[in-house]
Amino acid sequence: LGPLAVHLEVIGACNLKCSHCFAGALPRNQHPLTLAELDTLFADLASLGSLRLGLTGGEPLLRKDLLDILDLATHHGLHPCLTTNALLLDERLARELGKRPLVWLNVSLEGATARTNDAVRGAGVFDQVMRKLELLREHARFTLAFTLMRDNLAEVEACAALARELGAHTAVFRPLYPVG
Numbered sequence: 001l002g003p004l005a006v007h008l009e010v011i012g013a014c015n016l017k018c019s020h021c022f023a024g025a026l027p028r029n030q031h032p033l034t035l036a037e038l039d040t041l042f043a044d045l046a047s048l049g050s051l052r053l054g055l056t057g058g059e060p061l062l063r064k065d066l067l068d069i070l071d072l073a074t075h076h077g078l079h080p081c082l083t084t085n086a087l088l089l090d091e092r093l094a095r096e097l098g099k100r101p102l103v104w105l106n107v108s109l110e111g112a113t114a115r116t117n118d119a120v121r122g123a124g125v126f127d128q129v130m131r132k133l134e135l136l137r138e139h140a141r142f143t144l145a146f147t148l149m150r151d152n153l154a155e156v157e158a159c160a161a162l163a164r165e166l167g168a169h170t171a172v173f174r175p176l177y178p179v180g
Contacts, residue, residue: 002048007056008041010069014058016085018110018121020147020176035068042076052103053078061088070100079103083145086132087125091139098140106145106172107133112158116151130166137167145172 011032033041045053053073060066061084073080082097083106097105107129111117114126136142144163146152152159156173163171 002045002050004050005052005054006045006050007054009057010038010055010060010066011058011063013062014085015062015087016059016121016125020110020120020149032063035065035072038069039072039076042073042078046076046078051077051079052081054081054083056083059088060084061086061093067093067096067100070097070102074101081106083108085121085125086129086136089132089136091135094136094139097136102140104170104172105136105140105142107136107142107168108145108147109159109162110147110149111152112155112162116155119151120149133166133168141169143170143172144168145174147176148173149176 012030042053055066055069055073060082063069066082070080070082080100080102081104082102083104086107109117109126109129110120111126114124117126117129118124133142144159144166146156146159148156159173160171
C-alpha cells in the first residue's frame with residue numbers, strides 16, 4: 001500500500017519571498033515535471049492507492065498548464081488540493097478552479113491583519129489577497145490556511161473569524177516546519 005496523501009511541488013518559482021517558507025532554504029528545481037511526466041506519476045500514485053494530491057510550490061499559479069495538471073490528477077482518480085497565495089488569480093482562473101472538484105483550494109495567509117501577514121509575506125500582500133478573495137468567493141469554495149508561528153498565535157480566533165467573514169469554507173492552521 002502506497003501513501004494515501006502526496007504533496008507535490010509543481011513549480012519551484014514563487015512570486016513572494018516569505019520569511020518562513022521552506023522553499024527558500026532548499027535547492028530549487030528549475031525544471032518542473034512536464035505534463036507527460038506528471039501523467040505517468042499520477043498513474044503510478046493511483047496504482048499505489050494514493051488518494052489525495054497536494055499541489056504546492058513555489059506558487060502553483062505560475063504554471064500556465066495548472067488546469068491541465070488538475071484535470072490529469074482527477075482523471076487518474078486522485079483528489080487534488082491546491083495551495084496558493086492567490087495573487088495571480090483573475091476572473092477566468094477563479095471561474096475555472098470553481099468548475100473543478102478540488103478537495104481544497106487553500107489560500108495562504110499568516111495572520112488576521114495586514115501588520116501580521118505582511119511582516120512575513122511582504123508589504124501590501126494582505127490587502128492584495130483580500131481583493132483576490134472577493135473575486136474567488138464568487139466562483140469557488142476556498143479555505144484560508146495559516147501557518148502557526150510565535151508572532152500570530154494570539155490571532156488564532158481572529159483568523160478563524162476572518163475566514164468566516166470572507167466566506168471561506170474552513171480555516172486551517174498548520175505548524176511551521178523547520179528546514180535548512
